[in-house]
Amino acid sequence: MRTTMRLRSSTLVWVVLLTISTFAQQHNGLVPSRTLLNQLSGSANYLTMEELWFQQTLDHFSPYDHRRFQQRYYEFFDYFRLPDGPIFLKICGESSCNGIANDYISVLAKKFGAAVVSLEHRYYGKSSPFNSLKTENLRYLSSKQALYDLAVFRQYYQKSLDLKLNRSNVENPWFVFGISYSGALSAWFRLKFPHLTCGSLASSAVVHAVYNFTEFDRQVNTILALFFPLIYASITFF
Ligand SMILES: *[C@@H]1O[C@H](CO)[C@@H](O)[C@H](O)[C@H]1NC(C)=O
Numbered sequence: 001m002r003t004t005m006r007l008r009s010s011t012l013v014w015v016v017l018l019t020i021s022t023f024a025q026q027h028n029g030l031v032p033s034r035t036l037l038n039q040l041s042g043s044a045n046y047l048t049m050e051e052l053w054f055q056q057t058l059d060h061f062s063p064y065d066h067r068r069f070q071q072r073y074y075e076f077f078d079y080f081r082l083p084d085g086p087i088f089l090k091i092c093g094e095s096s097c098n099g100i101a102n103d104y105i106s107v108l109a110k111k112f113g114a115a116v117v118s119l120e121h122r123y124y125g126k127s128s129p130f131n132s133l134k135t136e137n138l139r140y141l142s143s144k145q146a147l148y149d150l151a152v153f154r155q156y157y158q159k160s161l162d163l164k165l166n167r168s169n170v171e172n173p174w175f176v177f178g179i180s181y182s183g184a185l186s187a188w189f190r191l192k193f194p195h196l197t198c199g200s201l202a203s204s205a206v207v208h209a210v211y212n213f214t215e216f217d218r219q220v221n222t223i224l225a226l227f228f229p230l231i232y233a234s235i236t237f238f
Pocket residue numbers: 166
């Protein structure tokens with residue numbers, strides 16, 4: 001009985017600590033408290049949701065195919081240190097990209113005087129080259145094409161910024177960010193185009209492709225099997 005109680009109280013302490021640290025990470029840490037207050041209203045979670053459009057090349061590897069499609073992007077300039085501040089490129093991955101989220105990158109942007117731009121991944125959200133996603137239309141959906149999308153966009157954006165600032169052949173330092181799949185893109189972008197970035201942050205980047213990755217499901221299964229008894233134990237305690 002004593003052992004059970006001790007076990008239960010240590011579990012409880014552990015769960016409480018975990019909850020506190022999760023809460024602290026989400027609500028203090030790098031994110032300003034203003035964000036917490038604004039979280040009730042949806043658009044406050046974004047620095048911008050204003051859509052901009054870029055004419056992107058459909059096939060970067062064919063000299064004959066000149067088709068283009070409309071790719072959606074966003075820009076945020078409030079923290080930009082004119083004219084030579086860095087440009088943060090937030091890479092969007094395998095989902096709709098609805099704006100530039102107000103997260104830790106905005107804190108970094110403020111600190112470093114950076115502009116933030118974000119490009120939607122081809123075939124997602126509003127950046128689909130085709131109306132129908134039948135198999136033959138999917139042939140231009142690859143990470144390689146997506147990497148060249150980013151490179152072409154980066155060049156276009158730097159040029160248009162130079163035009164706006166009335167100058168030519170000036171390069172701002174570009175830093176790329178990504179999480180999970182877009183984290184992998186972020187790392188690959190830096191490797192493939194070292195002359196186009198000064199650095200890359202690849203958060204939880206999935207850089208190693210595994211065919212028929214059943215171990216992944218097994219791992220998720222194990223985590224659930226570990227966590228449920230703990231949660232159950234703390235519920236029984238209350
Ligand atoms: C850009 O440069 C040109 C030529 O030097 C000058 O006439 C023009 O006023 C400048 N525009 C801005 C917005 O600074």
